[in-house]
Amino acid sequence: MGDIKVKDKYAVKEGLLYTKESEWVLQEGDIWIYGLSNYASVELGELAYVELPAVGDTFGNEDSMGIVEALKAVVDFYSPFDCEVVEVNSDLEDDASPITEDCYGEGWILKLKATGPIDHLFNTEDYVKLIEKKIEEGSH
Amino acid sequence: MGLIKTPMWKVHEDAGAKMTDFAGYYLPVSYTGIDLEIMATRENVSIVEVTDMGRYSLKGKYASKLLELLTPRLIAKMNDMKCGYTYYLNENGGYRDDTIIGKKSETDFFNVCNAGDQTIKVLAWIGQFVKIFEEFTGEPLEFKDWTEETTMFAVQGPNYKVILDNLGVPDTGRWEMVEAEVEGCKCLFTGTGYTGENGFEVVIFDSDLQDPSKGIKVWNAILEAGKDVSIVLCGLGARDALRIEAGLPLYGEDIHEEVNPIETGYDFSIFCKHDKEPFYFGKEAILKAKNEGVKIKHVGIKLLEKGIPRAGYEILNMAGEKIGSIVNGIRSPVIGAGIGMAFVPIEYAEHGKEVLVQIRKNQVKAMVHKLPFYDSKVWGWKRE
Numbered sequence: 001m002g003d004i005k006v007k008d009k010y011a012v013k014e015g016l017l018y019t020k021e022s023e024w025v026l027q028e029g030d031i032w033i034y035g036l037s038n039y040a041s042v043e044l045g046e047l048a049y050v051e052l053p054a055v056g057d058t059f060g061n062e063d064s065m066g067i068v069e070a071l072k073a074v075v076d077f078y079s080p081f082d083c084e085v086v087e088v089n090s091d092l093e094d095d096a097s098p099i100t101e102d103c104y105g106e107g108w109i110l111k112l113k114a115t116g117p118i119d120h121l122f123n124t125e126d127y128v129k130l131i132e133k134k135i136e137e138g139s140h
Numbered sequence: 141m142g143l144i145k146t147p148m149w150k151v152h153e154d155a156g157a158k159m160t161d162f163a164g165y166y167l168p169v170s171y172t173g174i175d176l177e178i179m180a181t182r183e184n185v186s187i188v189e190v191t192d193m194g195r196y197s198l199k200g201k202y203a204s205k206l207l208e209l210l211t212p213r214l215i216a217k218m219n220d221m222k223c224g225y226t227y228y229l230n231e232n233g234g235y236r237d238d239t240i241i242g243k244k245s246e247t248d249f250f251n252v253c254n255a256g257d258q259t260i261k262v263l264a265w266i267g268q269f270v271k272i273f274e275e276f277t278g279e280p281l282e283f284k285d286w287t288e289e290t291t292m293f294a295v296q297g298p299n300y301k302v303i304l305d306n307l308g309v310p311d312t313g314r315w316e317m318v319e320a321e322v323e324g325c326k327c328l329f330t331g332t333g334y335t336g337e338n339g340f341e342v343v344i345f346d347s348d349l350q351d352p353s354k355g356i357k358v359w360n361a362i363l364e365a366g367k368d369v370s371i372v373l374c375g376l377g378a379r380d381a382l383r384i385e386a387g388l389p390l391y392g393e394d395i396h397e398e399v400n401p402i403e404t405g406y407d408f409s410i411f412c413k414h415d416k417e418p419f420y421f422g423k424e425a426i427l428k429a430k431n432e433g434v435k436i437k438h439v440g441i442k443l444l445e446k447g448i449p450r451a452g453y454e455i456l457n458m459a460g461e462k463i464g465s466i467v468n469g470i471r472s473p474v475i476g477a478g479i480g481m482a483f484v485p486i487e488y489a490e491h492g493k494e495v496l497v498q499i500r501k502n503q504v505k506a507m508v509h510k511l512p513f514y515d516s517k518v519w520g521w522k523r524e
Contacts, residue, residue: 045158045377046173048448048471051500067500069448071174071471072160072377 004124006131011038013104017118018127019080021062024104025112025121031086034110036068036077039131041103044070047096052088052109059083061116066109068099077109082116144256146191147291147352151359155373162376164256165192170375175473177378178385181335182474182519185297186374187362190334191355194259195290195343196266198249200281206273207241207249210266212412212420218243221317223330226412228262229422233400233429236421237262238391240332242317250286250317250328250343254391259287291347291355295362296339296382298523299369304329304340306365312340314521322361325354334379336386336512336520381470384479386520387440387511393451393467394438394481402429403483404438405511437489440509441466441480441497447504449480449497456496456503463488466497475513484508 003011016024022040025032041047051067059065059079068075089108092098098107122130143166153159157168167189170177180186198206207215213226222243228236237258242250253262263285270283295303304311309320312331320327326345333339342362347355363371380390389395389406400422401407407414407426414426441449449469457463469480488495493508516522 045170046175049446071381071448072169074448074450 004128006039006128007135010042010131011104012124012128012131013038014124016104017080017121017123018130019078019121020130021078022131023077023080025080025118030113032080032083032112032114033108034080034112035108036099036103037127037131038103039134041100041107044068044073044075044100046071047100050092050096050099050109052090052093053085055085055088057085058115059085061120068096080112080121081114081118083112083114085110086113087111144192145349146189147347147349147355148189148191148359151352151356152189157373157375160376163192167192168373168375169377171373174375174377174381177372177374178381178473180372181297181337181374181378181382183298184372185295185299185303185339185366185369186372186378187293187295187359187366188374188376188379189292189359190294190341190379191290191292192255193287193292194253194255194262195286195292196251196253196263197284197286198251198266198270198281199247201247201279202273202277203249203281204243204246206266206269206281208417209420210269211239211241212414212417212423212426213241214411214413214417215241215243216246220245223315223317223332224411225408227395227401227406228265229400229420229426230397231422231425233402233422233425234397235391235395235399235401235404236265236397238389238395238406240330242328242330244317252292252332252341258391259285286343286345289346289348291344291352291358292341293344293359293362294333294335294339294341294379295366295371296333296335296337296374298338299366299371300337300339302369303362303365303371306368307361314338323357325358327358334386334388335382336388336514337382338521380468381472384468384470384481385472385474385513387481387513389438389481390468399436399438399483400426400429400434402426403434403436406438433486435486436464436483437486438481438483439489440511440513441469441482441495441506442475442509442513443478443497444505444507446478447497447499447502448478449482449499449506454498455482455484455506456498457488458494458496460496460503463495472513474519479509479513481511
């Protein structure tokens with residue numbers, strides 16, 4: 001699986017599914033690995049802290065699951081679908097930098113069990129279109 | 141987007157800056173990283189564009205007298221070619237603005253005020269008195285807004301002097317003014333800044349959004365002169381953090397129309413002698429606040445646990461009662477903690493006082509802290 005570069009700046013990893021809030025998920029068996037896309041992490045800039053949910057927490061689709069605190073902003077991250085948290089990347093609580101440096105690898109945030117439909121997620125191609133549109137709207 | 145562009149916007153974009161809406165201006169929030177830019181300014185030297193600040197000159201026989209009427213500072217006592225900090229107050233003793241007076245001579249001033257709407261407000265206010273003074277004295281007073289005809293940079297950090305040396309410009313020291321040409325461009329250098337470090341600010345004339353070539357020339361000359369020490373490009377994220385670490389006030393947050401200098405503690409009574417001048421706007425209110433005491437005080441807040449205090453977060457006493465709220469805050473790489481500023485009731489304004497800051501669901505332990513936040517023997521222009 002390779003990366004697609006959008007506007008020479010944002011890497012979108014192929015083979016993942018994405019949310020409109022720029023989170024990614026990857027299915028491994030019946031578990032979904034979850035993190036922030038490169039577009040989200042680049043736009044946030046330098047991160048200070050993350051607040052993670054606990055293992056066993058359950059969320060409805062698009063519920064706030066936790067918080068990423070950047071130097072210039074605080075943002076929620078949202079559930080990609082109805083889910084239960086089965087594992088958290090607690091290393092991020094001491095050092096959030098992997099989210100910036102390796103958002104599709106070491107910077108994974110949660111592992112989830114889906115408890116509802118997932119068909120609203122974007123494939124790579126549609127997600128690339130989505131962020132191209134966002135960049136277009138935000139440009140000067 | 142309706143954002144105001146500065147003369148250097150394209151230079152910032154081309155240098156890979158992360159651009160943002162900064163109080164209505166299209167300016168870089170950072171180039172390489174906020175923490176890195178903060179540390180470069182504290183330990184080395186950095187450059188940041190500050191063209192958004194307001195610039196105005198006042199020339200004439202009674203220029204000094206007018207400024208004495210408008211500020212609590214004894215302007216006549218300032219030396220020629222020297223800058224000084226002061227503020228314009230309203231009748232209630234609140235801040236209309238704070239300003240750097242640049243005194244070339246008793247009859248010739250080049251001053252800097254706050255950006256955007258503040259520039260418009262303050263210059264309109266001063267303008268009324270210019271007219272009255274001219275009428276009463278029969279002497280002309282030339283009052284000019286230079287904001288849109290000039291470009292301005294701040295070069296800050298302990299290695300600033302290397303750059304002046306390489307440019308062939310005399311040292312601006314603390315608060316000195318130096319008129320000099322760089323690559324044929326007319327410049328005004330001042331030993332001023334907003335970081336707590338030594339450094340200079342430079343105004344480049346005849347350089348605007350339509351033709352920024354002189355600003356770009358001087359910017360490049362400074363970068364070239366700073367090559368020996370690897371000068372760092374700095375954005376406004378770091379600039380805001382640097383001034384909070386140094387405990388310096390921002391208009392609209394730490395100082396504004398509704399608070400007076402006794403409440404903020406930014407009264408600078410060494411050179412703003414409130415009782416010495418026969419009249420200045422706000423005098424009565426200031427003296428009253430001094431004599432009767434104030435109920436609130438502006439303080440530094442340092443978190444003792446993980447987190448960043450941000451504007452609007454509530455401050456609680458140890459019993460959990462709300463006593464104030466944060467006006468601004470950052471995570472400081474120098475202090476190694478979240479720090480910010482706030483107004484609290486006077487009984488909580490003592491350094492070392494323990495308080496709580498409500499960050500989302502958590503009550504985070506914090507303390508009232510002296511300003512500047514850092515140890516002045518280790519950081520800032522007084523360092524040993």
